[in-house]
Amino acid sequence: MKQVSAVCELVNHFGQGTVVVENKQYTIPGLLLGETAIVELQDNFKGIIVKIQKASPSRVKAPCPKHDECGGCQLQHMSYELQLELKTKQVKDALERYHLDSSVLLPTLGMKDPFFYRSKVQMAISEKGPKVMAGFYEENTHKIVNVDRCYIQDDIANNIIRTSRQLMTKHKIKAYQEDKELGLIRHIMVKRSPTTSQVLVVLITQEEKFPGRNNFVTDLRLAHPEITSIVQNVNNRKTSVVLGDFERILYGSGKIEDELLGKRFGISAKTFYQVNHRQTSLLYQKAIELAKPKKEDIVLDAYAGVGTIGILFADIVKKVIAVEINPQSVTNAIQNAKLNHVNNIRFYKDDAISFLSHLADEDAKFDIIVFDPPRSGLETNFIQELTRLKPKKIVYISCEPMTLARDLQVIVDSGYELKRVQPVDMFPQTFHVESITLLSLK
Ligand code: SAH
Numbered sequence: 001m002k003q004v005s006a007v008c009e010l011v012n013h014f015g016q017g018t019v020v021v022e023n024k025q026y027t028i029p030g031l032l033l034g035e036t037a038i039v040e041l042q043d044n045f046k047g048i049i050v051k052i053q054k055a056s057p058s059r060v061k062a063p064c065p066k067h068d069e070c071g072g073c074q075l076q077h078m079s080y081e082l083q084l085e086l087k088t089k090q091v092k093d094a095l096e097r098y099h100l101d102s103s104v105l106l107p108t109l110g111m112k113d114p115f116f117y118r119s120k121v122q123m124a125i126s127e128k129g130p131k132v133m134a135g136f137y138e139e140n141t142h143k144i145v146n147v148d149r150c151y152i153q154d155d156i157a158n159n160i161i162r163t164s165r166q167l168m169t170k171h172k173i174k175a176y177q178e179d180k181e182l183g184l185i186r187h188i189m190v191k192r193s194p195t196t197s198q199v200l201v202v203l204i205t206q207e208e209k210f211p212g213r214n215n216f217v218t219d220l221r222l223a224h225p226e227i228t229s230i231v232q233n234v235n236n237r238k239t240s241v242v243l244g245d246f247e248r249i250l251y252g253s254g255k256i257e258d259e260l261l262g263k264r265f266g267i268s269a270k271t272f273y274q275v276n277h278r279q280t281s282l283l284y285q286k287a288i289e290l291a292k293p294k295k296e297d298i299v300l301d302a303y304a305g306v307g308t309i310g311i312l313f314a315d316i317v318k319k320v321i322a323v324e325i326n327p328q329s330v331t332n333a334i335q336n337a338k339l340n341h342v343n344n345i346r347f348y349k350d351d352a353i354s355f356l357s358h359l360a361d362e363d364a365k366f367d368i369i370v371f372d373p374p375r376s377g378l379e380t381n382f383i384q385e386l387t388r389l390k391p392k393k394i395v396y397i398s399c400e401p402m403t404l405a406r407d408l409q410v411i412v413d414s415g416y417e418l419k420r421v422q423p424v425d426m427f428p429q430t431f432h433v434e435s436i437t438l439l440s441l442k
Contacts, residue, residue: 002041003050008033013090013401015074015083015431019047030068030077032056058082063115064151071145072136073152073429084108084425087433091423094401098409105421109286111279114428119258120275121150121157122189122242125165127175132165134188142178152429156226157190160201163223164188170219171212176205178238184210186235187242191267193258194277198228200256202269204242208234217250228252231269243270255332261285263340265306271329272305276426283397283424283434284312287370290420290438291395293317297367300359300391302352302382307333309370309397311342317367320345323355356385370395377403380410387414394439399426404435415442 006019008031017031019039026047028039036054039047052059062068062076075083087108095102111117123134126144133146149158168175174183189202201220203210210232217230229252235244247254247269255268261281267273274280287309293299297317301310304322306329314320314337322345324330330349337345348355352371369391373382377400386394394416398404412418416439426434 003038004041005036005038005053008035008037011086013086013093013431015078015086029074032059032078032082035059064147066135066145066147069138069145070136070147071138071140072147072150074431076151076429080110080114080428083114083428084110086431087423087425090431090433091401091404091421091435094405095408095421097402098405100405100408100412101418102421104418106423108423108425108433109279109282110425111276111428114425115151116153116155117276117278117428118150118153119157119194119277120189120191120273121153121161122187123147123150123161124187125168125175125185127177127183130169132168132175134161134165152427154190154192154194156199156224157192160190160199160220160224160227161188164201164203164220167216167219167223171216173210173212173216189242189269191256191269191273193256193267195259196257196264197226198256198258199224199226200229200231200252200254200267200269201227202231202233202243203250204233204235204244206234206236208232208246208248213250221251228256229254233269257339260308261312263308263311263336265308265311265336266332266339267306268328268332271326271332273308274426279424279426280308283426283436284309286422286424287395287397287436288312288316290422290436291368291370291393293368298365300356300366300369300389302356302369302371303373304333304347305329305372307336307345307347309372310345310347311337311340313368313370314342314345318344321348321359321366322346323348323350323352325349325351353379353381353385356382356389360385360388364389366391368393368395370397372397375400375403378407383407383410383414387411387416390415390441392441394437396437396439397434398437399432399434401433401435404437408437408439411439416440417442 008017038050135147176183187204230250234246301322304324310322
């Protein structure tokens with residue numbers, strides 16, 4: 001392989017440096033803008049750093065010892081200020097690519113302490129000889145990198161997973177081996193509320209039969225009295241989706257409650273809930289601040305999850321209608337409204353597109369429509385129904401700038417003005433960025 005000294009002239013959205021050698025561009029993970037390094041070039045237009053000759057002032061030593069191997073964090077070698085700048089640029093570039101007005105974009109809102117923030121932790125379990133391992137897949141592979149302490153995960157969750165590994169060895173419970181189709185435990189998930197301190201542990205198994213289950217559960221609770229519920233989830237499919245359909249509660253109620261902005265939200269194993277607690281408060285506060293809801297407003301929350309955004313809006317406005325497709329989320333959402341004595345919200349279990357289509361047929365009127373769809377963004381039909389409903393304001397929360405910008409272009413072309421885009425850093429140390437966008441009817 002060829003080694004050359006090169007200067008990094010660009011950093012892409014994934015935080016990877018790029019260098020140009022003999023008119024060919026190579027991606028060099030870990031290289032920062034302006035740095036000079038000896039790099040080893042590979043055939044696939046990628047390269048690796050051999051030695052940094054001139055380091056950027058924004059380079060920091062990644063605190064996690066597994067940073068170079070693990071695919072989970074991509075930006076730990078960057079100062080946090082630079083990470084935030086990169087994220088703002090990522091959103092700006094996406095907007096400009098779709099010919100949208102990027103002057104409405106604000107700088108990304110960061111965290112004070114951008115480590116140990118994930119309150120939902122999910123680790124793949126495997127074995128190496130007698131050792132049980134828990135970790136993440138190496139970038140672009142199916143190889144698991146063992147991680148004893150993940151620097152972006154809640155540390156109590158880190159400890160629970162470490163104990164679980166020891167107890168698997170003690171009780172001779174095998175990790176599932178994909179290639180041999182042998183063993184039992186595939187993943188362990190921990191959800192913890194930093195405000196109520198409740199902890200839910202989910203053991204994802206290959207089959208329902210779980211010899212040693214009672215002893216394992218007893219020992220885990222003894223070692224971690226902070227655990228408030230344990231659930232077994234069975235997933236025997238060959239898939240990268242972590243959770244299966246069947247669930248059995250092994251201890252507690254099968255859910256936890258979290259307190260956020262003065263409200264309480266019940267969360268189950270299968271329901272979506274934002275993972276960064278501190279930033280979620282900020283995200284929702286900013287969404288409300290931008291939307292400026294009024295007492296007489298009628299609001300629609302599409303992709304409602306366990307009802308967080310809808311319930312927070314309901315406190316301010318006249319009425320909220322919410323739609324969500326996952327039945328467990330809808331059950332949580334209805335209970336959450338009751339738990340918070342919020343009576344002016346109604347949840348519907350439906351597909352967002354068909355629900356909006358019915359509403360538009362009935363000529364329903366909304367002042368604000370707020371939505372936070374999955375990463376893939378909105379389907380064209382959703383935008384069609386949305387613009388048929390003609391709300392005065394649209395609040396679009398998105399975790400993927402490219403699909404956001406793609407969708408915004410269509411919404412703007414249908415008669416809306418782009419008012420504000422506010423990125424919020426929900427996922428420090430990674431290249432992911434969440435944004436809140438406000439649009440208003442022209
Ligand atoms: N607004 C919530 C949830 C956002 S996550 C929050 O901030 O916590 C996106 C949600 O969209 C998930 O709960 C998912 O189950 C739901 N969803 C995915 N596809 C959907 C569809 N076609 N119709 C309605 N909801 C959908």
